[in-house]
Amino acid sequence: MSDPRVKTRPKTSTKPKVQRPPLWKVILLNxxxxxxxxxxxxxxxxxxxxxxxxxxxxxxxxxxxxxxxAVYTRDVAETKAKEATELGRANGFPLYFTTEKE
Ligand code: TYC
Structure with a gap:
């Protein structure tokens, strides 16, 4: 048990909890x-x-x-994969780019 005469200070940690956004790979398929x-x-x-x-x-x-x-944030990875796949499609090619969480 803790001694009530011993004063403990409340925790005042101000360490910022900054999290990096997860990155997504863009993958080119043959x-x-x-x-x-x-x-x-x-x-x-x-x-x-x-x-x-x-x-x-x-x-x-x-x-x-x-x-x-390359790796990007999810939004950028998905937009680029879609845009690149669409360029192939617009030219009649089955070129395909996909994304995957790192
Ligand atoms: N394999 C294709 C060819 O021989 C060329 C190619 C390379 C296509 C890479 C897609 O992701 C690719 N013409």
């Missing part, structure tokens, strides 16, 4: 139909990659089946 050059163009346009970055990502997806492109 397919047999979309031209390599088109994939590179989409990566440059939507994900702000330069030619060599975009080429490397495209080739990794081509060889391994999928490639993580």
């Amino acid at each position: 397919d047999d139909y979309t031209p390599r050059e088109f994939v590179v163009q989409v990566l440059k346009a939507v994900f702000r990659m330069n030619e060599s970055q975009a080429y490397r990502v495209m080739l990794t997806a081509h060889q391994k089946g999928a490639c993580v492109i």
